[in-house]
Amino acid sequence: MKTLAIVALIFAGMAGSLRADAITYNFTGNGGAFDFQSKTGSITTNGITMTFEAFALVGGELDPGAELNAASGSFGVNNGISGDNTSRLNVDQWITITFNVFDPSITSINLQTVTLGTITSGFSGYYQIDDGSQVAIASKGDYVVNPVVDVIGKTLTVAITAGATDTTSNGAIFQGITVDAVPEPAVMGLLGFGGLLTLLVRRRFFA
Numbered sequence: 001m002k003t004l005a006i007v008a009l010i011f012a013g014m015a016g017s018l019r020a021d022a023i024t025y026n027f028t029g030n031g032g033a034f035d036f037q038s039k040t041g042s043i044t045t046n047g048i049t050m051t052f053e054a055f056a057l058v059g060g061e062l063d064p065g066a067e068l069n070a071a072s073g074s075f076g077v078n079n080g081i082s083g084d085n086t087s088r089l090n091v092d093q094w095i096t097i098t099f100n101v102f103d104p105s106i107t108s109i110n111l112q113t114v115t116l117g118t119i120t121s122g123f124s125g126y127y128q129i130d131d132g133s134q135v136a137i138a139s140k141g142d143y144v145v146n147p148v149v150d151v152i153g154k155t156l157t158v159a160i161t162a163g164a165t166d167t168t169s170n171g172a173i174f175q176g177i178t179v180d181a182v183p184e185p186a187v188m189g190l191l192g193f194g195g196l197l198t199l200l201v202r203r204r205f206f207a
Helices: 002-018 185-206
Strands: 022-026 040-045 048-058 067-071 074-078 093-101 106-119 124-129 135-137 141-150 155-162 172-183
Touching: 048 067, 048 074, 074 093, 093 106, 093 172, 106 124, 106 135, 106 155, 124 141, 155 172
Parallel strands: 074 172
Antiparallel strands: 022 172, 040 048, 048 093, 067 074, 093 155, 106 141, 106 172, 124 135, 124 155
């Protein structure tokens, strides 16, 4: 019975250790990994591939020169027409992020929070996953995704739709996101089995 109890603890411990910790991505930082300075950009880290795209409406038309830019403490869209260079999300600007798995052992990417670093008073917008419900954003902080959504193969949109048109110092900073990357059960089972074998070998040699 004692052995069975120890084995159960090993499996529980292995499962607990493999339960993914929350991964927080901070998009801000001048010259950092997310300072793409282009309309699209992609990054793979922690077994997750995120593909970003910038959008901006200028005079009711999509601006082909919209760029993803990060600066010290900010991340957003710069458009190529009106001289916007604030690396923030201004009115009629939005960013999309599409999620895919690079590490085949990951079975789900659960989006936990969407974080705004700051947002100018009077500005508002939304975040949305694929064609799901739009969740209003109008203040800085963490927006908890409830219920949690597995975003593998899905697209997160963060948009600003209302506020002043002056782009010199206004807008919202898209600070980042937090996700959980969940491993497949087979991986947990293999490691748990390895722990069992280690226990049995030790008992044989030290009995």
